[in-house]
Amino acid sequence: MVITGIGVVAPGDPGTKAFWDLITSGRTATRAITLFDAEPFRSRVAAECDFDPAAEGLSPQEIRRMDRAGQFGVVCARQALADSGLDTGVVPPERVAVSVGSAVGCTMGLEEEYVVLSDGGRNWLVDPSYAVPHLYGYMVPSTLATEVAWASCAEGPVGLISTGCTAGLDAVGYACRLLWEGSADVVVAGATDAPISPITSACFDAIKATSPNNEDPGHASRPFDAERDGFVLGEGAAIMVLERRDAARRRGAQIYAEILGFASRSNAYHMTGLKPDGREMAEAIKETLGQARLVPEDIDYINAHGSGTKQNDRHETAAFKRSLGGRAYEVPVSSIKSMIGHSLGAIGSIEVAACALALHHGVVPPTANLHNPDPECDLDYVPLAAREADLDVVLSVGSGFGGFQSAMLLGRAGRP
Template sequence: MRRTVVTGVGVMAPGGTGREQFWARIVDGKPAIRRIQAFDPSPYRSQIAAECDFDPAAHGLTAREVRRMDRFVQLAVAAADEALADSGLDLAAADTDTDRIGVTLGSAVGATIRLEDEYVVASNHGADWHVDRRHVLPFMYQSLVPSSAAAELAARYRVHGPAAVVSTGCTSGIDSLGHALTVIEEGSADVMIAGASDAPISPITVTCFDAIRATTNRNDEPEQASRPFDADRAGFVLGEGSAVLLLEEYEHARARGAEIYCEITGYAARANGFHMTGLRPDGFELSEAILHAMDGSRLVPEDLGYISAHGSGTRQNDRHETAAYKRVLGETAYRVPISSIKSVVGHSLGAIGSIEMAACALVIQRGTVPPTANLTTRDPECDLDYTPLEARDADVRHALSVGSGFGGFQSAMVFSGLGEAA
């Protein structure tokens, strides 16, 4: 079996761009949530979000690239640039085989901002049923087709291996890495530029979540509004961002002397076939994904040193997730530190899975478990160790991350330290 390791990490997240600012923010447990600045949120039930203070020019994007790319692609490019630089992989080197390097990117909603903005212009704010294409930008095809994100990255780095976009709702970030893992394991590539990106903070997205009352209405206290596992939670906080990881076949990484964060040792995905947005209270479908990911890693419950929770901050998800941990881990579930970084950076839909996996890589490398911010009044049904308020030091050899998405998607992935055996 070909092994897959992480050799580079790039993150664009709320509260500070770049891997180090992201890490400092989640360890401090300081939420990067505020009243929406991208547009006037006054008409909406939920008026807050976790926005990125992102300047594309500062990250090397030209005016032409900015005009061509939706914001979610811009974020992905910036994160990928950082991950490649972090990995030390020289794409221009004579011995770099770019035919063996591929791209996989996850996204739940793609070019939401560009599509909405251009429709508003073309339709005269919805007044015209028949729109005139002359009034929109010439790059609408790229915005309509989510695969444009992977194509942009492949073209930017001139790599010719497998390229794909994975869109499985809020599990897209984990599933994107899972697809890249499979590509490397089967031998179709030696390196994969893999991750996810979403920039969904727009009127249409806010309206949709308002309609089902999934997002919080705690508009007067933005920094305290994302409250996973807390009895006083009122829904999730919408976010945006991107994380890209440089995944590499182990022998390939070792041959070039790469610094290795960790190894992907397990991955599994399941669909519940139950309800578009609902979850079974017993956590069965998520527990099955966790169980199979752990089986792939050859782990027993006592081996887990940290769990990065989905932890969206909705009553339904938090209780479903707690039940899943108990179902798989038994009494050990009470002893494993768990936390949700969505309490700090919000829920960036398809991107968050890769952002949380980036956090897991850093947890293993740096020996610190980030806290769940705002967890002050624990829900009695969420009675596990959800690491309230303060980070803690921990020697984490194996970290599990889970995701749950509309449509019934459930995914789990395990990162492990290499250890002496490697």
């Protein structure tokens, strides 16, 4: 299975090139929240997308109909299809599938409409006549997959994966399964989330998961740093075009990367807590290596989940050591969440796009803001500056609330 097209809307300027330039420069897109008045909140920083839906080609009707997450997804799907050079008129529509991930669905649209319907939360019984016609679509997360399917002229299998913060990885993994089993010839796959809203911020404030470093937003996301104090909420989307390698070669498509293996595990332990030994993530990594018939020494770079919480970074470090042995100390590891924050379900697909681009360009993105490494996180976390590297195989991992642990291996196009 290969990636032949990539579309990204990430914090900062939209577009795949702008995203790649940002994460290889070591600059950060984290800033004070502007999407709503965050003054009452504990954490008032986020990584926002500088996104103008009209400038990105959406019609007034599409803008009114779609939640911000839907807008991200459709724009990325159109970018990915254009980038792939795929003629959708040649592929029968019933052979085109869609796999979209999202953790929180149409959160912004739902919250905005509830505020109106309930008169700012004062009324328990609401008058439905004040609702917008598209409110039902906001309540059904599969709306996001439907919008991407319409934009992609896809009439094959269409589904939404909602496994929290691993949804983006899991959606791409499911897309590979559709290709492998023969249910589709092309899959438009990825994830989208736009969670920067009062309700989401309040939820993470309550469990103190997000960084309260409001005085220095640009340095608030500090994965693997001894002074890290939580993650920074983000938003965005990445959608990719996946095909079988032979079909892509026959049509002369540019191949960014091959997907070599995917696995997922659950810790069945705690909704938000992680076991310190990292066993479940380690098992997912081992299974993925087995599928690809590779060994730890074959891995040239690890894209870490690297959220910047105390427990996640230690858990993940332990998982790498448990699954890779001594190779864990030799392979470069980095977290792009240090620059673009944590966009919940979307981040997994954004990180798959980053891995594909890393293989394509031969560059390892850095971990920004890593000035004072945590002694318990004692691997090579590529602090501050990107590195040029010969990359054949990269590993991307994700960890989500509910105990989800996922791993994916990607290979350089044309590797032996």
